[in-house]
Amino acid sequence: MEREKLEFDVLFVGGGPANLAGAIHLKKLSQQQGKDIEICLIEKAVSIGTHALSGAVLDPRALRELLPDFKEKGCPIEETDLRDGIFYLTPGGQFRLPYTPPYMHNEGCFIISLSKFCTWLGAAAEELGVNIFPGFAGVEALYDETGRRVVGVRTGDKGVNKDGKPKSNFEPGVDLLAKVTVFGEGPKGSLIREVGKKLGIFDGRMPQVFETAVKEVIEIPSSSPFLRSPYTVLHTFGYPLGLNTKGGGFLYRMKENRVSLGLVVGLDYEDPMLEPYQEFLKFKKHPLIAEIIAGGKVLQQGAKTLAAGGWYSMPQLAADGALFVGDSASMLNVQRLKGIHTGMKSGMLAAETILAAIVKGDVSLATLGEYRSKVDGSWIRKELYAARNFGQALSQKGIAKFFSLGAQFFTGGRGLIDPMKSHDDANTLKPGLFRSPTPVQDLDGQLYLDKLTGVYLSGTKHEEDQPCHLLIPDKELCVTRCWQQFRSPCSRFCPGQVYEIELEEGGRPRLKLNPSNCLHCKTCEIKDPFKNIIWTCPEGGGGPSYSIV
Ligand code: SF4
Numbered sequence: 001m002e003r004e005k006l007e008f009d010v011l012f013v014g015g016g017p018a019n020l021a022g023a024i025h026l027k028k029l030s031q032q033q034g035k036d037i038e039i040c041l042i043e044k045a046v047s048i049g050t051h052a053l054s055g056a057v058l059d060p061r062a063l064r065e066l067l068p069d070f071k072e073k074g075c076p077i078e079e080t081d082l083r084d085g086i087f088y089l090t091p092g093g094q095f096r097l098p099y100t101p102p103y104m105h106n107e108g109c110f111i112i113s114l115s116k117f118c119t120w121l122g123a124a125a126e127e128l129g130v131n132i133f134p135g136f137a138g139v140e141a142l143y144d145e146t147g148r149r150v151v152g153v154r155t156g157d158k159g160v161n162k163d164g165k166p167k168s169n170f171e172p173g174v175d176l177l178a179k180v181t182v183f184g185e186g187p188k189g190s191l192i193r194e195v196g197k198k199l200g201i202f203d204g205r206m207p208q209v210f211e212t213a214v215k216e217v218i219e220i221p222s223s224s225p226f227l228r229s230p231y232t233v234l235h236t237f238g239y240p241l242g243l244n245t246k247g248g249g250f251l252y253r254m255k256e257n258r259v260s261l262g263l264v265v266g267l268d269y270e271d272p273m274l275e276p277y278q279e280f281l282k283f284k285k286h287p288l289i290a291e292i293i294a295g296g297k298v299l300q301q302g303a304k305t306l307a308a309g310g311w312y313s314m315p316q317l318a319a320d321g322a323l324f325v326g327d328s329a330s331m332l333n334v335q336r337l338k339g340i341h342t343g344m345k346s347g348m349l350a351a352e353t354i355l356a357a358i359v360k361g362d363v364s365l366a367t368l369g370e371y372r373s374k375v376d377g378s379w380i381r382k383e384l385y386a387a388r389n390f391g392q393a394l395s396q397k398g399i400a401k402f403f404s405l406g407a408q409f410f411t412g413g414r415g416l417i418d419p420m421k422s423h424d425d426a427n428t429l430k431p432g433l434f435r436s437p438t439p440v441q442d443l444d445g446q447l448y449l450d451k452l453t454g455v456y457l458s459g460t461k462h463e464e465d466q467p468c469h470l471l472i473p474d475k476e477l478c479v480t481r482c483w484q485q486f487r488s489p490c491s492r493f494c495p496g497q498v499y500e501i502e503l504e505e506g507g508r509p510r511l512k513l514n515p516s517n518c519l520h521c522k523t524c525e526i527k528d529p530f531k532n533i534i535w536t537c538p539e540g541g542g543g544p545s546y547s548i549v
Contacts, residue, residue: 003154004174008040008131010354011178013138013153013191015043016052017114017340018326019184020121021066022347027128029355037358039130040176042155044137044520046541048122050459051186051520053215053302053549054114054340055250055260057082057106057233061379062344067124076120078254079111085231087288089239089249094288101409103335103387106233111252111260113217114340115546137537138185141195141322142175148199149320149364152177153191158539161465179363180354184325184347187307188522190536192315192328201316201324207424208330209309209391211247212523214280214454214495215262217548218447220296222257229292235337240282243401245269246394249283250337251292260549261293264306264337267425267493267527268395272485273435275492276523277451281440284448297446301454302549303495303521308334311388312419317375318368323350331380334394335387342380349374386413392420429529431485437492451497455517459545460496462516462538469538470498470515470524477532483509486529493527495519519544 010026012019023041030037045051063070071077084106086097126132138153152175159170183192187210196202220226237248246266251259263280283289307313307327314330317323325331325346332339353371357363375381393404393415408415443450449457472478482488483501488509490499496517502510520543525535 008038008178010039011181012041014184015048018343018347021344022351023125023130025348026351042136043134047134049115049119050545052114052118053304056114058110058112059341062341076116077110082106084233087236135541137540150322182323187305187327189328199319206312210267210305210526211264211308212305213264214303216301217299218296226292240279244397268428270430272429272489301457303519311384317372320365335390389415389420462542469536471534478511479509
């Protein structure tokens with residue numbers, strides 16, 4: 001098939017904060033040096049920001065470096081008065097930790113909505129002359145004749161029916177060619193997965209490790225005690241996950257009597273019956289949270305994974321013709337529960353490397369490899385290296401984690417063992433641990449939602465008549481070994497109710513897929529115990545439609 005080819009100097013794949021910061025910085029630097037660099041940025045969402053979801057407390061360090069006049073330029077900030085409270089939750093009560101570790105202090109940070117923030121960054125990039133193409137999903141990396149140098153990305157065909165046949169509105173994907181391609185697809189990107197396999201960028205690193213979060217923005221009544229609380233930022237641990245499962249809750253104050261509420265669950269959990277969405281509902285029903293949100297209404301819901309592997313999971317950051325930034329490159333600081341600032345800084349360092357490489361006329365690994373030295377010489381390394389064993393310590397069971405965390409606190413992150421090992425999230429479920437599910441009761445469709453109402457409030461939409469974007473190479477395995485050993489955990493870990501198990505006569509399970517519900521969180525590809533789910537990009541423009549989360 002003849003495909004249109006478009007050529008640019010630099011192609012950014014993904015419209016998250018890392019790539020947007022990279023594109024803005026590159027455009028500004030090149031303009032300062034009187035160079036004309038053609039930049040293209042593609043995003044699979046229908047518009048920039050509508051797939052962006054995070055807590056989100058923003059450390060403005062990178063933003064200040066990128067756009068020092070961000071306030072004058074109307075950067076959307078929800079709250080600047082950040083006062084932290086950390087609580088340990090028991091099933092019916094809580095106590096506040098008398099001491100907040102320095103890395104959990106958020107003074108000077110801002111609460112933002114990441115979707116609004118990315119929309120704003122996208123507009124700033126466009127104003128500088130970056131060519132932004134939303135609604136275009138990168139589906140395949142392109143290589144030169146050696147097969148080792150990345151030369152761009154192919155976008156997905158549009159107008160293909162369920163059987164893979166072109167419809168009347170068929171539009172073939174475009175080959176976007178560039179001297180340098182920057183992959184900033186967020187956690188568990190589908191292109192970086194394939195590039196990684198081909199070029200070996202993950203070889204010799206610790207496994208990529210993830211957490212999954214379910215989050216809501218809730219409008220609370222003006223009588224809510226939270227509006228008169230000494231805290232604007234709450235973090236919790238303990239109930240409902242206990243001390244054997246990594247994760248915890250958060251609640252942040254936003255503008256207009258809104259709060260951002262979420263629960264993060266480490267995907268190295270062992271219990272195949274655990275359902276992150278149900279844990280989130282339990283968290284909401286805890287007295288500390290229930291009292292704050294009583295009488296409120298959920299405005300938007302969403303789910304996303306976090307790349308929580310940290311320093312030792314960071315892949316090779318450059319290849320011939322390519323760089324990797326943000327969550328795709330494991331830049332999140334799990335100790336501070338923040339990755340927007342490190343992602344943005346990584347994009348900016350990538351931009352500086354690219355400009356120098358283009359001026360030199362050499363975009364090989366030998367020159368682009370300078371990006372790694374820049375990361376090593378920046379505050380990204382200082383932050384991530386100090387937290388290099390933090391996530392692994394949290395993964396320990398019971399109170400053992402507190403000994404490890406304590407040792408790390410007094411040794412600058414080294415702790416008792418350095419490096420501490422992390423485990424592939426797909427391999428941690430324990431077979432045979434079955435029990436009947438006990439879903440949270442009394443859902444009211446307003447404040448306490450079932451999964452499908454949550455999907456509705458995420459604004460998720462996909463073209464129905466298109467090939468299923470969830471590839472399951474061995475369907476028989478789903479209803480045999482996976483059912484027998486784990487009772488089909490996909491039907492629980494997916495927050496979008498995409499996977500459902502129906503029992504046929506005789507008790508044989510049947511897997512039913514609802515791919516249109518997909519929130520693009522990637523939990524299924526990460527946690528499937530047989531690695532039998534491959535997430536690919538659906539037709540561009542499909543997916544959630546976040547605007548305030
Ligand atoms: Fe997330 Fe996978 Fe479910 Fe989509 S199908 S919502 S990516 S777990």
